[in-house]
Amino acid sequence: MSSNVLHYDELKHFCQEAFGGFGFNEKDSAVITDVLLLSDLYGIDSHGTNRIVMYHELIKDGNIDIEAQPEIVMETPVSAVIDGKRGMGQLVACYAAETAIAKAKTSGIGLVTVRNSNHYGIAGYYSLMACREGLLGISMTNSRVSVLPTFGKTPMMGTNPFAISIPATPQPFNFDVATSVVPIGKVELYNKLGKQLPLGWGMNVDGLDETDPAKILAGIPFGRSGVHPVGGGTEEFGGHKGYGFSMVVEIFCSILSMGTTSNHIMEEKGQSGICHFIAAIDPKIFGDPSAIQEHLESYLDEIRNSEKATGRERIYTHGEKEVEAYAKRMEEGIPVNDKTIEEMKALADYLHMDFCQYFPTLKPLK
């Protein structure tokens, strides 16, 4: 997989016009593009531009309704339940985050649970929306089934990411992770590279530990194989704890919203059912926000400056790597592999867009 480097502005322009081509209005296309491009800039390549084709398929199949308007079906001063009406996940989740932020600003806290939405990209985008307003933000989503409960053979949860973002300098504390031991995208990457997986990442369709990525991936579309939660497939390294954190995400997203649990998402064409939970908390309900922020910054500094393990040069706090990748990729461009370029080119042809016009500096593919 050789890599091409695309400039942020070019990729943004292409992405916006492509979503416009799918039928989204200019404002909505800009929002979707911003979510996908932040993922690319943060170095989370599995959730950025390379997903355009996946979203296009979901639109064509009727899982995503581009005309949908999410609706608040129940609310209190501190909470809301939103029906996403099968809308584009990024648009539904931004609406949920705005609702949570508005409630936090008036009531101190806003908890918003969402049913009947779609894949929303990186979880951290929505917790960071709250963070930019000086609030503590939380974002979770369930997802298509792929994660095994401890001692189980059939996946029952999604990779169920959890994100929390809290204001701090030089960058927010921004913890954004799948509650699975690895994202499915990483298993796919090992497969493309012909590499074996470490023992303990996942199981094959026979319910046995498997190191061949192809044999794990084979059963996933049919809900017959999967990866383990954080900590792996045994209790020895805390796999039952990862399973619990995955369940926490499931409960806040699909149970409290009376939505679809991961094991029933996309059971048929035209149905999605993905559920989110987005919360915002104003730190001023606990004290002086700037004092709280300084207290956090001082602790994060102590951790970063603490002694390193033998052979290690640096201790990261959560969110640092992403901010550094952002600066680098804004400057040097975003690496995109050949397969994604080919998919984007085919998509451009389909939408009658002149691909070369968007990326004038891109070398022609062989």
Next chain:
Amino acid sequence: MSSNVLHYDELKHFCQEAFGGFGFNEKDSAVITDVLLLSDLYGIDSHGTNRIVMYHELIKDGNIDIEAQPEIVMETPVSAVIDGKRGMGQLVACYAAETAIAKAKTSGIGLVTVRNSNHYGIAGYYSLMACREGLLGISMTNSRVSVLPTFGKTPMMGTNPFAISIPATPQPFNFDVATSVVPIGKVELYNKLGKQLPLGWGMNVDGLDETDPAKILAGIPFGRSGVHPVGGGTEEFGGHKGYGFSMVVEIFCSILSMGTTSNHIMEEKGQSGICHFIAAIDPKIFGDPSAIQEHLESYLDEIRNSEKATGRERIYTHGEKEVEAYAKRMEEGIPVNDKTIEEMKALADYLHMDFCQYFPTLKPLK
């Protein structure tokens, strides 16, 4: 370590009178005893009766003030900050849980952060208090430093447990875990049994992975060695994720309360600084509570009934093992090892209590 079996009623009687002997009034002694005994009944032996001596030491050293009255220093309709005034952790945390529950009943949600408290026993006790009132309960605490940040040599977090409890039948969903790969008590157990640890649980004072439990334990009282977060010491099995969940606990407990972060707890005699976070959420702010509960029960049933991995006979949902242990130990008694019996006996002598009178059926120790 041979094991003696004590009846619940006998152990409860002894425990109440011992705490009475320390100077607590009858009501407070009963609360503390109830927290410790639930841990014993749940099979979480590291946090029950065997801790009586530890609490006694902390009282004698002035870390715990038995006269302390926790005080709400700031509150809104949805939140409170409590100064524990160095009170007994169980009493401070029960007060925090009652505060959170009362706020949830009037405002739909109550978030309570606590500074300047002490070791509070099992986290799940306080989330279960909310659960018994039909609410979703959350409980977290930081703790004396013992957990390493990913790639770090110096422990910077405590084992920082996280608990969440939600009403369901036949038992609540009750997820209560340390965010470390294992509790320190488990490393101590391996040491007593002369067993080597699996590689990846902890590091020695030289910042190297260590399988000899004694070499990990040696540095812990001095903050010079520790165990890894859930997922272990590398990113391969998600150790950076466990580190993040540990940080989430730290932020809700010590940062939002302007309290003491784990790396500064008990830095001197007479100071503790342990911080908690206890929340209650009324599910009725999201819909019909009984419909939500049925939705959860149906999902938990699906998981328990899903296919088992090869060689596994059962899939647990969180809280099942504890409820089964409770029934068994209520019936058959609570196993207590010789060392704890000896400590309890010495404590009884110190308090001028007739040990044998409390445990008439106990065989004499050699």
